[in-house]
Amino acid sequence: MKTKTVVLSLALAFMSASLLADDDCNDPMTNWQPQENLRQKLEAEGWTVYRIKVDDGCYEVKGEAPGGFRAEASFSPASLMLMELEREDDDEDNDDDRYRNNSEKREGTPGSNPSAVPRNGIVSGRPSVTVE
Amino acid sequence: MKQILSAVGLVIALASALAMPAFAQAREVTFTIEMKNYGGDGAYLALYLADGEGQYQGTLWVAGEKSKYYSHLSGWARGSGLNAVEYDGLTGASLASGRTLKINLDLDDALIDSGYEIRIDTAVEDMRDHSDDIAVPLTSESAGQPQAGRGYIQSFQYDL
Secondary structure, three states: OHHHHHHHHHHHHHHHHHHHOOOOOOOOHHHOOOHHHHHHHHHHOOOEEEEEEEEOOEEEEEEEOOOOOEEEEEEOOOOOOEEEEEEHHHHHHOOHHHHOOHHHOOOOOEOOOOOOOOOOOOEEEEEEEEEO | OHHHHHHHHHHHHHHHHHHHHHHHHEEEEEEEEEEOOOOOOOEEEEEEEEOOOOOEEEEEEEEOOEHHHHHHOHHHHHHHOOOHHHHOOOEEOOEOOOOEEEEEEEEEHHHOOOOOEEEEEEEOOOOOOEEEEEEEEOOOOOOOOOEEOOOOEEEEEEEO
């Protein structure tokens, strides 16, 4: 009886952990596509794939994204849909701050050069922005 | 001397002729985003243009300057591939709870009433991400009409 309770508690604990983890992929394994399919899809999109592994039920890819930056990305193993994309150069400022003097604490990598002129062909000139 | 003046005049006339169509096609658009009092840290948001099927076409503005958080703006991140060329010169500070952001920019006139949409993704640290907090058609008819957001945005409108 006692064993049954412990097993049940453990089962519930694992279930709630997986429910709380938003970034996990929950595709049933029977629906998973081979990693090779993902590699071919990404290479066709312009990626250079360094490696693919399974993490939290997702396919986790390390490589160079079409934009020319190193990236780590998660994909749904069934649909091969992009779940998360992270630039690798941003990892440098992840948690390194804990090794730094507080006065040297970094603010992180800026998204772009704020004084740059837009280059995407949609917006001409730098927008003017106000916050109230 | 006369010849030089004529040549200068011709150059100026040609330059004006080339420049005028570019100005004539641009339309000044003001986007106003009012945030809810959601009570968290500053919100990251991506304002972008999509076609009628929701496919990303271009970035209009990104509030929030740390690129490591950009992946939380998932619809925009997928479309732009987080390629810096897409958002260079179009980023600024994140937007605090309850504040209002106004963005004035010049858009190609041909984009208006042509089946495009304005979309906004929002994200706040330790809170839920909202892809398509706003999705409204870019039309003369919708201009000036406030739209309620589905996430952290209280209301959004654009004026042509």
